[in-house]
Amino acid sequence: MRRILLLVPLLLGITALTFTLVKTLPGDPALSLVGERASPEVIESIRRELKTDQNVFVQYLGYLRLLGKGEFGRSYFTNRKVSDDLIAKFPNTLLLAVGAMTIAVPLGIFLGFAAAVKSGTATDRMISSFSVIGLSLPVFWSGLLLMLVLSLELRLLPPAGMGDVRFLVMPSVTLALPALATLTRISRTTLIDLLHMPYIRTARAKGIPERRIRFVHVFKNALLPLVTVIGLDFGSYLNGAVLTETIFGWDGIGRYAMEGITKRDYPVIMGCIIVGTTVYVVINLLVDVLYHYLDPRVRLFAGDE
């Protein structure tokens, strides 16, 4: 519940930030939102909604109302509605994120598990080294190297662009790498901690087979912290999407944001920031609900902490 309440100020904070941006841009705020190429009627209607003649607080409320209607302004360059573009591009980013998670989540948990069970051996050292390297790789570089090797030299996959599933492979792998590294490290530490718990010793003393201990006693209890990590790490997918989509010409929100930045197309940037935040908020809510199902001891609505 506390976390749900946390999300309200987050959304307010982010909209306040973008609103400040609208206000600090030189000239008429309504023009800043839709650009000079918009039709006079559009400009006039935005101006009315923003209530530019009243105090800042009323203006902010007007801005929130505009956002509530899905009016994020228009691109300065294409004069298209930012909301339309966002709706068109969002599924692509989602597809990419899901592709990356499909790789990172099972593999990360598996590697972490393997390293924890074999902790201290060569296997563990190898997995740990790989994960620390993964953590240190800049995604925009690893993506370019993948592109160089897999598509330009070996010609296995298309280098960039959108299309069938072959186009999805490289961007997903690139996006998955840092998440895979983080998840491997965290699941390793979590599982090692669990393996040293007294109840595991009890289970061993009772003669329960080691396999059963690992998969039932340890794994079940590790799920809860891991779900949190996976959920919270979703922010890093959004971060990575900006870089990955730019490199692979993937037509998603990340590249859209990037183009907005290079062209100083403020409505586009603001739209992307607001949508990114909202997605993030929704994911957090889902994690909270999932938490409740995985562990009924976590109570959603009353008497937290």
Add this chain to the structure above:
Amino acid sequence: MSRVVVALLIGIFAASVLAPFISPYDPEEINLDELRMAPCVKHPFGTDSKGRDILSRVFYGGRISLSVALIAAVLSMGVGLLVGLVSGYAGGKVDAAVMLLVDLILAFPSLLLAIGISVILPPGIYTVMIAIASVGWASFARLVRGHVLSLRSAPFVEAARALGCSGARVLFVHLLPQCIPLVIVMTGLKLGGYILTEASLSFLGLGAQPPTPTWGSMISANRAFIVSAPWMVIFPGLAITVTSLCCNLLGDVLRDKYGLKIGG
């Protein structure tokens, strides 16, 4: 192992500091006779699309990357230490409010926030420092706050208070030194990430502006030549990866040495 890491880090640091003395060429000098040369004796890392020596640009780029990451780390550490000390010691509503903010920042997609900040402020190294630090302080604050909370009723704090020390004196003379090792380990763990963030923001064009070389902007400027001249992209990226890797390994070593359980 840790010796190799420290030696490498010292080497990278020295190369950046001494860049003006050890660089074979001027990093911004355009040479139209030597465009896109592959690595050779004259140019060990090759030249870029404007004939500039990549080795020299990597040395100079290191100055930006390292100084931005270090200053951002010091800023994060300072703000986080102060906020964490006060929040942990004050407790109650102040603590609750501060921790709310910390939770928000820690979980937010940091690059998005950094992009937001760098849109309001003009692009450049100071913007990158502020962008990194405005996210970074939160993890320090949480760590310090937890430690202060656990020390608040320790005998030495009670003794200090019984002797009539003011709150500020207890905080800064008695509690602050206790947090230093913790904060140093945290800096080690975070530094590699800061180097990556700096590189990412530079790659996106939000960092130091051309012709100043940075590792991130060298990659974005030359990525069109990835097939014909891969060395233009490979060497700056290698510099980022090795530096960040050394920092991460050092952070892990420090953490294990102090027996702390922080970070992922």
